[in-house]
Amino acid sequence: MTALPFPPVSAADLVRLPKVERRQGTIGRTVFHLAEVDSTNRLMGGLARDGALPGTVVVADHQVAGRGKGERPWFSRPGEGLCLSILLSPKRPIEEVPQLTLVIAVAVAEAITRATGVQPRVKWPNDLLVDGRKLCGILCELLSSADGDVHHVIAGIGLNTGLSVDDFPGSLQAIGTSLAIESGRAIDRFAVLPVLLDHLEAWVELWEREGFAPVRDAWVRLSCTLGKDITLESEGTRCHGVAVDLGIDGSLSIRDESGEVHHFHYGETRLSSAIAG
Structure with a gap:
């Protein structure tokens, strides 16, 4: 916000x-x-x-x-x-x-x-x-x-x-x-x-x-985000991987290609497998 x-x-x-x-x-x-x-x-x-x-x-x-x-x-x-x-x-x-x-x-x-x-x-x-x-x-x-x-x-x-x-x-x-x-x-x-x-x-x-x-x-x-291959950009950081979870605090968890899981509270997502706005 x-x-x-x-x-x-x-x-x-x-x-x-x-x-x-x-x-x-x-x-x-x-x-x-x-x-x-x-x-x-x-x-x-x-x-x-x-x-x-x-x-x-x-x-x-x-x-x-x-x-x-x-x-x-x-x-x-x-x-x-x-x-x-x-x-x-x-x-x-x-x-x-x-x-x-x-x-x-x-x-x-x-x-x-x-x-x-x-x-x-x-x-x-x-x-x-x-x-x-x-x-x-x-x-x-x-x-x-x-x-x-x-x-x-x-x-x-x-x-x-x-x-x-x-x-x-x-x-x-x-x-x-x-x-x-x-x-x-x-x-x-x-x-x-x-x-x-x-x-x-x-x-x-x-x-x-x-x-x-x-x-x-x-x-x-x-959701059309969870389980999908996505790219997330947040404050100059870009993360590509699979969206694996929505946290109890509203954060989005992404598992990157190395298997590491990242948690984001802010950012913008783009779906790799579909047209996204």
Whole structure:
């Protein structure tokens, strides 16, 4: 996770999103909707600075400066995806907060299957893939106080819903996908949203209450990383080998060609045996 600055925010363009109805729970109790924004994570940082409550959600029809891991741009087209950010205040020790990315990956994967029948798999640490093609990315960022304490996490989710193959730029056509492509039908993104929020609520609460063990079990079941030949890059280090385990702390273990096992808490993985985003 990276620290996020507090940008200025104008609330003039924010409107409540009436299509999301939450009967109970905290996540999504307040949902704001914008036609266009540079980045929902950046906007949420400003809302948090101005006193937004945990569980607040920002949804945009289009992001013009959406970001993925490593500051790479996130491609989107107006109205063809779910671009959202959720403000969270996790009730776990600070050293466990990085696990939240894996918690959210499990929640989103299960929500997608429930809402659409599409069955994505999780790639450590923050992507959802279908047959090796990227369907969804997750970017969690820390909001820290002046003395360095973490008081909020912003969870950004970019889910491709209505994109066709031809909608993707040429460089992404072989590595990107959408719910419409995978299901073969039009997908109402605002029908997916409340299901996604329900699953996020349930999994975050379970993690806060019981720790990472139940999340690990679900992640392993959904994984497209374990048992695969992968390359991992982390802070200038590159490791190639077979992903052999997900630790109880969320770390990924890789056995290299010499048989030595390495453990990583951060990094980016690339699957050698499949197309990876």
